[in-house]
Amino acid sequence: MGGKLFRNFSFLSATLSFFILIGIFAVLFTYAQEALHEFGIDFLYSDSWEVDEDDEGGLFGGWIPIVGTLLSTLIAMAIAIPLAMGIAIFLTEIAHETLVKPVSIAIELLAAIPSIIYGMWGLFYFAPIVQSTVGGDGVGLLTAGIVLAIMIIPFMAAITRDAMNTVPPVLKESAYAMGATTYEVVKDVVMPYAKGGIIGSIILALGRALGETMAVAFLIGSVMKIPDRITDPTTSIPVLLANNFAEAQDLEISAMYYLALILFVVSFALISLAKFYFFGRKSV
């Protein structure tokens, strides 16, 4: 009897992820109704965010935080992809055996540091450097993008390394035996073989960068403005939510739920893409 009960409980637990995901979608969708009804799809490219003091309404659009999210993520990815690939190549092809373990652990520790620490460190130590070398106010799109890159590099490097480690040594050895250089082995043997895992790791890191809140909140400047220059402050969806969600009311909070819904759907789509298309059935 106990066996059946145990089995049923484990089945229920296993279905919980499904219900939580459905629940998140349903709740966000319901609470976003007012804004969805009021602004429809135009919400995506309207750059106004103004509360009407008298009639509890206002004009809200997601364009600025959407652009801010996309640009900061783009900067982060442009920096993170080459460096993460470099680290993975270093760990799988170059590093001496005695170095692989400690460097791997160090990279994984870098991934374990809470994002709020990156944010705080970035604000007090990195922003002044950006300010004195590139100009601007210190906080802004560029600073947020660079610190975001530092945050996702270890994550991306670790998955890429795992993917590269699945390449059978025989394949690599035969290429080396033909006189190929390390770079040629990586480019023509390792990369094609581990392609799925590598692209998957990039997409997962992309999802992480899009949804990252705390590191960006310290550094992006939190200004409702489309940036003219790369050093200008702006805002992103998670940052807007983190700073203004608690105080918002009526139509404004509904617009916030709309933004959260957009973020959730986009990251859901990205991760599904990474899972189903690039990693196949294998779990990461």
Added chain:
Amino acid sequence: MNRLLLNKAILMFSTLSAVIGLGFLLWILVTLSYKGIMSLHWSTFTHDLVEGGIRNLLVGQFTMALMASAIAVPIGMLAGIYLREYSNNGRLAAVMRNLSDVMMSAPSIVIGVFVFALLVDPFGGYNGWAGIVALAIMMIPIIISTTDNMLSLVPQELREAGMALGGSKHKIILQVVVKAAKVGITTGVLLSFARIIGETAPLLFTSANNQFFTMDLTEQFPSLTVSIYNLATYPDEASRELAWAASFVLTMVVLLINLMGRFITRSKK
């Protein structure tokens, strides 16, 4: 010898990437330790936030993370057991695994918004339970995936030996299979605990924060991470120093739990 030169350039770039990665780790840890230790006094641990210390914040953060683990570990383990031991690895299991992985990557701020709508808005205010549920939602998929992976490493022969002794399925799972995967699962639990104890975004508008010491989960609950966010943005020097001290303590806790988790696996092997 163009291709040799190119090879050299790429190898140098790769090595440089690793150096940059390690450099940042070192830079962050050194500045954090310097600022943290300079701002840390014994009284920081014995006073609450309202008196310029972090005692209530540490207790609050640990309470929420521990309670979240108390919810997430049994649920996540049961789900992992279902996936590996009961589901016959069919289509349904594949879908469940993928959904759990999707949930693992859901933006933490969205989980905060979700729990706000579910447990804060209807009950008229921030409360500790909402923070706990938000953290548990973050933790469950990590535990599912670790349990699933660790159980898959248990040799089939062990299960067969259990069956040959006439054990019932759930007894074999609990007393043979899970026992054999105990170390791996413990490591996974420690790593995921280290992950959620450093979370800020899901707590911002669920538990929010409290300046005073409290154990009452129905009211605003003190949080170390939310306090760091608030303190760091205050203009006065004392608040910033406290933020550095709190950040240093948080990072040490996270890294120590992390290393502990790794050490258990290593020493067992």
